[in-house]
Amino acid sequence: xxxxxxxxxxxxxxxxxxxxxxxxxxxxxxxxxxxxxxxxxxxxxxxxxxxxxxxxxxxxxxxxxxxxxxxxxxxxxxxxxxxxxxxxxxxxxxxxxxxxxxxxxxxxxxxxxxxxxxxxxxxxxxxxxxxxxxxxxxxxxxxxxxxxxxxxxxxxxxxxxxxxxxxxxxxxxxxxxxxxxxxxxxxxxxxxxxxxxxxxxxxxxxxxxxxxxxxxxxxxxxxxxxxxxxxxxxxxxxxxxxxxxxxxxxxxxxxxxxxxxxxxxxxxxxxxxxxxxxxxxxxxxxxxxxxxxxxxxxxxxxxxxxxxxxxxxxxxxxxxxxxxxxxxxxxxxxxxxxxxxxxxxxxxxxxxxxx
Numbered sequence: 001x002x003x004x005x006x007x008x009x010x011x012x013x014x015x016x017x018x019x020x021x022x023x024x025x026x027x028x029x030x031x032x033x034x035x036x037x038x039x040x041x042x043x044x045x046x047x048x049x050x051x052x053x054x055x056x057x058x059x060x061x062x063x064x065x066x067x068x069x070x071x072x073x074x075x076x077x078x079x080x081x082x083x084x085x086x087x088x089x090x091x092x093x094x095x096x097x098x099x100x101x102x103x104x105x106x107x108x109x110x111x112x113x114x115x116x117x118x119x120x121x122x123x124x125x126x127x128x129x130x131x132x133x134x135x136x137x138x139x140x141x142x143x144x145x146x147x148x149x150x151x152x153x154x155x156x157x158x159x160x161x162x163x164x165x166x167x168x169x170x171x172x173x174x175x176x177x178x179x180x181x182x183x184x185x186x187x188x189x190x191x192x193x194x195x196x197x198x199x200x201x202x203x204x205x206x207x208x209x210x211x212x213x214x215x216x217x218x219x220x221x222x223x224x225x226x227x228x229x230x231x232x233x234x235x236x237x238x239x240x241x242x243x244x245x246x247x248x249x250x251x252x253x254x255x256x257x258x259x260x261x262x263x264x265x266x267x268x269x270x271x272x273x274x275x276x277x278x279x280x281x282x283x284x285x286x287x288x289x290x291x292x293x294x295x296x297x298x299x300x301x302x303x304x305x306x307x308x309x310x311x312x313x314x315x316x317x318x319x320x321x322x323x324x325x326x327x328x329x330x331x332x333x334x335x336x337x338x339x340x341x342x343x344x345x346x347x348x349x350x351x352x353x354x355x
Contacts, residue, residue, distance in 0.1 A: 001303075001310045001318065002340040005048070007223035007257045007293075010169050012048035012092045013344035015310055016331045019297055019321035020096040020172065020227075022053040022067060024108040029059065029069025031078045039082050042324050043089035044346050046331030049317065050086045051094035052079070054174050057152070057159040060125050061099035061180070064108050065116070070097065070159040080166040087167065089346050095163045096227070097156065097214075098174030101183045102128035102141040115139055127152075129183045129190040129197065129206070135268045143192065149206065152180075153213045160217040171218055172225040173210060177265030181207050182229055185246075186238040186266050204246055215255050225295070226250070227260035230282040233270040240285055247290035258293040259286050260319060274298075277305055284314040295319045303334035 002014045018039070025034045035052070043050045055068045055075075062069060069075055083093040105122035107114050115138045116122025127148055128141035144152070163171055175181035183189040184206040190197050196205050211224070218224055230243040243259075250256040261283035264270045272278070279298035287294040296315035299322070300306050306318040323330050335343045 001307045001338075002335055002343050004344070005316065007170070009221035010092055010223055013090055014046070014048040014331065015317050016047045016306070016334075017049035017094075017295060017317045017319045018042045018047045018051055018324050019319045020051045020053050020174070021321050021325065022063060024064050024066045026066050026068045029056070029062070029067070029071065029075050031068055031075070031082060035068070036082050036085065040085045040089065041328040043086040043091035043093075044348070045324070045328035046335070046343075046346060047091055047320075047324065048331075049094055049170060050091045051096055051170070051172060052082070054096050054098040054100075054179075055079070055159070055163075057097060057099055057155040060104060060123055060127070061101070061155075062104055063100045063179075064106055065121055066108060070095075070162050071155065073162070076162040076166045079163075079168075083167040083169075087169070090344065092169050093167065094170035094172060094225075095166075095168040096172040096174050097159050097163065099152065099156075099180040101180030102126055102132070102134050102138070102189070103178050105139065128180065130192055132189055132191065134178065146194075149196070149209075153209055156210055157213040157217055160214045164217060164219065164222075170223050170225065171214065172227055172260060173214060174227050175207055175210075176227040176229040176260075176262045178229070178267070179265075181210060182238075182266050185242075186232055188232060188234060188237045188267050200242065200245065204249075207246075211250075211255050223257040224255060225258045225260050226256045227262055229263045229265055230261050230279070230286065231263050232266050233264050233272050234267045237267060240282060243282075244286055244289045247286050247292050251290055251292040256292075258295055258316065259283075259290075260295040260297065261286055261315070262297055276301060277309070280309055280314050283309075287313070287315060293317075297321065303337045306334065307338055 295317035297319035
């Protein structure tokens with residue numbers, strides 16, 4: 001876990017990645033001191049890859065009114081300060097780009113995550129693959145026209161350019177958790193009859209086009225990750241076999257460097273068997289069957305579990321969320337617990353005995 005790992009020209013000091021986690025603390029899509037401290041502390045705490053939360057490519061693509069965006073230069077410049085600090089602490093600064101689609105315009109979790117209308121602080125121009133709401137009482141989105149698909153791709157391309165200008169060294173495209181790309185992938189949310197719906201090849205078209213426009217702006221020497229929900233956990237939905245088929249194609253095409261293997265989020269009927277490491281078998285299956293690097297995420301708390309995932313070849317990165325939320329210095333403590341040798345510590349801790 002503490003050996004360096006390289007994707008393209010970017011080498012990280014270890015195989016620990018801070019999972020993109022929404023903080024719901026921005027204003028008008030702008031990051032602030034909260035985000036600086038949140039991400040900076042995890043970089044100083046020893047993580048190898050430090051990713052922002054989902055940063056949205058247009059205002060109506062935000063999950064909540066308090067989520068981050070990258071549709072203007074002020075947002076870029078605020079994020080650039082964070083990317084510089086993360087890099088100065090020896091971590092790789094990464095950014096996740098996404099669009100919430102039909103799951104946009106909801107309240108923050110501590111406010112109940114209820115759908116918001118225009119008169120309650122939200123917006124009502126939601127879009128998706130098809131005109132199907134996420135759940136009862138949620139807004140019905142408009143099925144995206146070809147023009148709207150093109151506009152969304154152009155917004156993604158522009159956001160990618162700003163991410164590059166801000167100094168990020170890794171980019172993750174959010175194709176999971178029931179957000180817009182996932183809405184196109186899954187037959188549960190995609191009932192289109194045009195070239196974007198129906199067959200597997202048609203349902204992955206929007207994702208393929210998204211990857212293509214990202215690569216037009218994202219340099220060839222910088223890595224591109226893709227977060228996928230490897231299964232919907234609902235009969236008739238997107239499956240692990242679909243993920244393996246897609247990942248195999250992406251490996252052959254060569255634009256995506258790692259699959260961040262999550263699951264669920266596209267249908268409230270999902271039945272997820274949650275336990276520590278419950279999604280690790282998904283990462284292992286994609287890695288072995290598609291022959292592409294993967295990241296394992298989901299209730300990975302203990303150093304022993306994280307180390308075993310890497311040592312047993314189940315994944316190439318361990319992606320930590322709650323563990324790093326509760327302890328920004330988790331990587332440093334894990335290195336001490338495991339008695340890891342030749343660890344690339346942040347410079348402030350190199351001669352420290354605090355662990």
